[in-house]
Amino acid sequence: MSLVTEKTNVRNADVTRQKILDVAFEEVLLKGYQGLRVDGVLKKTALTKGAFYHHFSSKKELGHAVIDEVLKPWIENRWINPLKAIRHPIDDLIRMLEDARDEISAKELHTGCPLNNLTQEMSPLDESFRIRIANIWQLWHEALVETLQRGQKLGLVKSSIKPKNVARFLIASMEGIIGQCKCYMNDQAFYEAGACLQDYLESLRVEST
Amino acid sequence: MSLVTEKTNVRNADVTRQKILDVAFEEVLLKGYQGLRVDGVLKKTALTKGAFYHHFSSKKELGHAVIDEVLKPWIENRWINPLKAIRHPIDDLIRMLEDARDEISAKELHTGCPLNNLTQEMSPLDESFRIRIANIWQLWHEALVETLQRGQKLGLVKSSIKPKNVARFLIASMEGIIGQCKCYMNDQAFYEAGACLQDYLESLRVEST
DNA sequence: TTAATAACAAACCAACTAGTCTGTCAAACA
DNA sequence: TGTTTGACAGACTAGTTGGTTTGTTATTAA
Numbered sequence: 383m384s385l386v387t388e389k390t391n392v393r394n395a396d397v398t399r400q401k402i403l404d405v406a407f408e409e410v411l412l413k414g415y416q417g418l419r420v421d422g423v424l425k426k427t428a429l430t431k432g433a434f435y436h437h438f439s440s441k442k443e444l445g446h447a448v449i450d451e452v453l454k455p456w457i458e459n460r461w462i463n464p465l466k467a468i469r470h471p472i473d474d475l476i477r478m479l480e481d482a483r484d485e486i487s488a489k490e491l492h493t494g495c496p497l498n499n500l501t502q503e504m505s506p507l508d509e510s511f512r513i514r515i516a517n518i519w520q521l522w523h524e525a526l527v528e529t530l531q532r533g534q535k536l537g538l539v540k541s542s543i544k545p546k547n548v549a550r551f552l553i554a555s556m557e558g559i560i561g562q563c564k565c566y567m568n569d570q571a572f573y574e575a576g577a578c579l580q581d582y583l584e585s586l587r588v589e590s591t
Numbered sequence: 592m593s594l595v596t597e598k599t600n601v602r603n604a605d606v607t608r609q610k611i612l613d614v615a616f617e618e619v620l621l622k623g624y625q626g627l628r629v630d631g632v633l634k635k636t637a638l639t640k641g642a643f644y645h646h647f648s649s650k651k652e653l654g655h656a657v658i659d660e661v662l663k664p665w666i667e668n669r670w671i672n673p674l675k676a677i678r679h680p681i682d683d684l685i686r687m688l689e690d691a692r693d694e695i696s697a698k699e700l701h702t703g704c705p706l707n708n709l710t711q712e713m714s715p716l717d718e719s720f721r722i723r724i725a726n727i728w729q730l731w732h733e734a735l736v737e738t739l740q741r742g743q744k745l746g747l748v749k750s751s752i753k754p755k756n757v758a759r760f761l762i763a764s765m766e767g768i769i770g771q772c773k774c775y776m777n778d779q780a781f782y783e784a785g786a787c788l789q790d791y792l793e794s795l796r797v798e799s800t
Numbered sequence: 801t802t803a804a805t806a807a808c809a810a811a812c813c814a815a816c817t818a819g820t821c822t823g824t825c826a827a828a829c830a
Numbered sequence: 831t832g833t834t835t836g837a838c839a840g841a842c843t844a845g846t847t848g849g850t851t852t853g854t855t856a857t858t859a860a
Binding site: 802807813815816817818822823824826830 | 831
């Protein structure tokens with residue numbers, strides 16, 4: 383028996399399940415939930431029907447799991463949690479905007495925002511999806527509201543603006559811009575509209591006297 | 592023979608074709624192109640396979656026709672042509688925004704913008720769709736650029752702003768806001784973010800001295 | 801060491817779906 | 831008025847798709 387254990391048919395339920403979730407997430411990102419094929423996921427993961435229906439009772443349950451276990455953490459890590467570390471809202475939000483532009487230019491140009499994609503596709507079709515998705519938007523909105531409020535308390539953000547409104551507007555604009563890029567398949571729209579969004583952010587700043 | 596012609600089995604190719612297009616447009620609006628079923632359209636129109644494939648060679652061709660013959664004119668009438676009659680960009684755009692809010696509150700709340708829906712779904716999936724759709728966005732963008740430029744020439748819009756950028760930003764924000772409403776299934780997001788969009792529009796105005 | 805069970809593999813199935821094909825009937829045309 | 835043709839009706843088909851079932855093997859508990 384060698385010290386190096388050579389296992390070809392290792393069984394690890396967690397790994398298998400996660401593999402399915404990851405591939406499903408990719409597929410949904412590209413083709414939407416309706417375009418997602420169970421068989422397609424199995425082909426990409428080199429698994430079989432037996433494995434799939436051992437871990438998920440239906441395609442719909444897979445969809446829910448993708449939202450709860452992949453999409454939600456992804457949004458939290460990428461967009462929500464960074465907000466909590468923000469000290470100077472205006473500067474840091476502009477920086478986040480630029481980061482997003484670069485990242486999206488690199489790989490998300492033709493896929494768009496996974497959260498927004500699912501929102502537009504599934505909201506009118508299935509209430510169980512809509513509620514899960516709305517919950518994520520809500521988390522994002524709340525975090526952004528808190529960030530802006532913190533900025534107001536620190537005297538960095540105009541006290542006259544309404545954080546709830548501005549937060550909603552920022553999220554909406556951001557998603558709208560990404561959506562435009564997706565159609566043109568280039569980041570020009572991001573630079574065009576991004577400049578204006580940056581101007582808008584600047585307009586929220588308390589001018590230092 | 593009566594003066595009133597009573598025809599039950601009237602055949603009118605144009606009417607039939609248009610009926611298919613209209614129903615298909617509704618279906619795509621609700622379920623997306625991938626969720627659109629040829630059989631579903633036939634059921635709603637009380638037509639048959641024979642009729643359908645007499646007018647369209649495939650589901651894809653139907654999709655193209657829906658974009659060219661229903662969606663494009665709809666966007667032109669609803670969003671693009673009104674821009675051409677605008678005399679005072681800021682005031683009139685704000686008014687259009689309010690009109691849109693009321694109209695969307697009434698019926699489009701859960702369906703969203705048909706153009707944006709198709710964009711997000713089909714852009715990564717099919718180039719023939721993407722190009723058709725991008726063309727419509729382009730028309731809209733150009734019209735809005737011209738409107739802003741006209742406002743600048745008339746001394747109503749700040750000369751410092753870049754119409755290309757602002758136009759893109761306005762379209763993106765608008766679509767982003769509608770997308771948010773779709774998820775929450777209420778128009779609160781429209782009022783929240785709309786107030787900010789209005790502020791932004793005001794910031795483009797040349798202050799009268 | 802063995803029995804029980806979790807984690808799969810893979811053939812199979814029923815429903816669905818885009819598209820075909822043959823036939824029919826109304827309208828235009830000669 | 832007969833004939834051609836455009837505009838359908840509707841049965842049928844081949845391929846797809848989500849889901850089931852039965853069997854097998856690795857892992858774990860006793």
